[in-house]
Amino acid sequence: MTSSFDLNLAPNTANYAALTPLSFIARTAEVYPERLAIVHGDLRQSWAQTYARCRQLASSLQKIGIGKNDTVAVMLPNTPPMVEAHFGVPMSGAVLNTLNTRLDAETLAFMLDHGEAKALIVDPEFAGVMAKALKLRQRSEPIYVIQVEDELYGAAAEQIGVIDYESFVARGDADFDWQLPANEWDAIALNYTSGTTGNPKGVVYHHRGAHINAISNVLEWDMPKHAVYLWTLPMFHCNGWCFPWTVAARAAVNVCLRRVEAQAIFDAIRSHGVTHYCGAPIVHSLLVNAPAAMKQGVPEGVKAMVAGAAPPASMIEGMEAMGFDITHVYGLTETYGPATVCAKHESWNRLDIGERARLNSRQGVRYHLQRSAAVLDPETMQPVPHDGQTMGEIMFQGNIAMKGYLKNPQATDEAFRGGWFHSGDLAVQHPDGYIQIKDRSKDIIISGGENISSIEVEDVLYRYPAVLAAAVVAKPDPKWGETPCAFVELKAGAQTTPEDIIAHCKKHLAGYKVPRAVVFGELPKTSTGKIQKFELRKQLGSASAISV
């Protein structure tokens, strides 16, 4: 029998609306029309203007036949059109596919084909590579190409668009009556994983998840209304961890940035009053290691979010010394960006900075509106004991996990097997419930039957003053199976020897964990600052390089 609490009480338009981050910009434009939304060079654009332009963009897209579940790809740095694409594209009903601007033409061609993009918005800086990608693609359906002009870049080497972005926007209706998604489970974005081997997988986000993680960002940072957010994190990376939507929800300011450089970041902090920014460890290291003169006049208390790799303790220590308030989050493309946070405790303030940094370097606890983050034994799907010792795999349940992989049911099923999203990261869970990554499944080094966490060894390397960046990978070994090999990038002007580095490691590590070899040189990195260990493995011809 239907309970009285359900009888004649079905949802209707008065009491139910699809959750979507698109609602955020509508409200902000309504309540704070005159407030600043976007800073880019000399451009100052209000929320009313930005919302009007997003509606124009959506309207123009519909005029060229773009609609529900069509893909619109964008090849854009962190510029105003990229902010606008996060609203204008889904307001047309389409799915936003942000392409990684560091990729090669072949990979981009694969993504255009696989994602079936019908339109493409291109920054002048990437007209060349996209021209090649468009030629390399297999599909015969045309792509409508819109080319951005940006005086901060200058003239494009090539003109590949049928129209320029401003003209395209101008053709649209600023009062365009966009609709909420019919279902909050409808796709809003498509993000390809970096895919170190095989073809990239297309991660599909839905409106509900994007809404919920955008709000989680506010909750974690206690982010106030009208904060000033600097775009150091690429918006093509997990939709900037949902921050384009978070910034709109807060009626905050997007400070755009074409290129991540220490001088430009410190300048933005000083001149625009930046209060918040995000980035991979490499971004923060850039600031920590900048000359003192460059840091002059930068206020204390800027809030930084770090993720993308476990930040070494030494880096957290450096950020604290600089007066920045750093929050460590962890997640994957599949989790809309952050899905755990190393939530800080007042009691930690009484500890010395080394211990505090050690606690902060952990991946922590589930993000605010995520249901569950746990370390499970992937065989039994049971939680590991919270002993800080027993390894398992980090898994998630809740609204901050992708809809699945596009046109890849096998990979989707595999990722969700047992009713949990599998991160592929190996970790322990401490007695306080905090998760700590020990390694990517594929990065663990197995030497004489013992597991060696490459992160643990790297952390020791980062404590050595001359070291700017370090990565440890498995080197095939006839006796031990594998041994750790360290690749080290030194700070400018620093000098040291492999022997000195090994001696340093011996002081801090069990013997079997000490690298047997040290290789100096610049480290290969992805566009988001992750060190590409697979490239290093290739150099060593290691077993892991083949198996991943």
Add this chain to the structure above:
Amino acid sequence: MTSSFDLNLAPNTANYAALTPLSFIARTAEVYPERLAIVHGDLRQSWAQTYARCRQLASSLQKIGIGKNDTVAVMLPNTPPMVEAHFGVPMSGAVLNTLNTRLDAETLAFMLDHGEAKALIVDPEFAGVMAKALKLRQRSEPIYVIQVEDELYGAAAEQIGVIDYESFVARGDADFDWQLPANEWDAIALNYTSGTTGNPKGVVYHHRGAHINAISNVLEWDMPKHAVYLWTLPMFHCNGWCFPWTVAARAAVNVCLRRVEAQAIFDAIRSHGVTHYCGAPIVHSLLVNAPAAMKQGVPEGVKAMVAGAAPPASMIEGMEAMGFDITHVYGLTETYGPATVCAKHESWNRLDIGERARLNSRQGVRYHLQRSAAVLDPETMQPVPHDGQTMGEIMFQGNIAMKGYLKNPQATDEAFRGGWFHSGDLAVQHPDGYIQIKDRSKDIIISGGENISSIEVEDVLYRYPAVLAAAVVAKPDPKWGETPCAFVELKAGAQTTPEDIIAHCKKHLAGYKVPRAVVFGELPKTSTGKIQKFELRKQLGSASAISV
């Protein structure tokens, strides 16, 4: 054809979880187990303890046969069991029915019958009235009565429970494995409207809406983690505007308060570092009008939320003078409490306090996660022009509207007619989009064919120094149909005459709006501080008293 963005991409347990505010306490207890959750007299209870007790309560309820869609009524002031009931009751699957502690036994009996309560938790203060209500009820099904003991109250006049609350909690399992609601549309709470005529209507809340409005509260106040919230607003009123859930989401502190008194409030602010509280205008007036000595040592910047009636400008002015940061919200039982906010603008700070108070006295714009709040012509369902003149009815669309009225499909349909929730409040919308109530539909005075806003007249009365509280209602008049009659409660020791008051009104109002009669005396108020105009109308035998 199914789009690739929908194919094989259905929700599963890894990527979908029902939205519910119950998740908030689980995360807070997990991440901040030692932080203070509840202060009550000498009691200091952490979040770990509170979560364990809520699970025990849920477990014990299940042991006596309470489960999904069963009603558990509570007759409790703002004490720890009331906080716990907001989690423990729905964790058992049941629906929480908070009873208004100011009600008479007959009305309470009606609610127990209509809501079909299977269990009841009673504070010692209300054992007497509930004993009567239990005798008056018509249903024969037994109600399991649990009686709270509270040394801050003392011994109950009567023992009506089959068990005391502590023993009942103690029987439960602290590790009780509560489940998320099967559907986020499932009922979480039942709140009866005050119902000035006819039987009260049972407003049903669902988990989704309670989650979403609890988060909206955080967004409006920029409420930081670990805020200290004082319970001046009754939790029985719209579930304390969802704040029991908001406080849990922020790992904040619930400072309980059995009775709303100025001394107790100022003491709590001083001794517990209260940062936030809510209340009807009467609560804030109490503080504004308290002796200066009582306010000694109270810090600036305490955040107060006011709703329940349009606050007169003079009161907002008084709060500002006291250094409190006041936010004006508006809503109804049907909208989970606040559904609009008078969002403030920096530019207002440059205006004089009178003008600022005038702007702040408006009901404002839709609450953060509400889809739409608008003033519509109830005949045509079209928006009124934003001219600050044209009256219409305030209506809402979105997730912050009730599931409907329990066992009352006719009232539900009426409330949702045309796909909008009808507030029954008459308002205008200003050129900046801000809504301003002109009157409750039933409170408008029609004199010689002209509409007189009772609020406008009251606002003028409140500016008169001797006036503590004022209400203006229609008095039947053979010539004009109705004329305004003022009921005025004077400040302690103040002296004035009806003639003086009328003279004051003539200075500020058009002639036809000036009250024809002024009656001095204490005003009848509801438990939430709303002045009961229907009682005043009864005194006048006015037409409105009959028609409402």
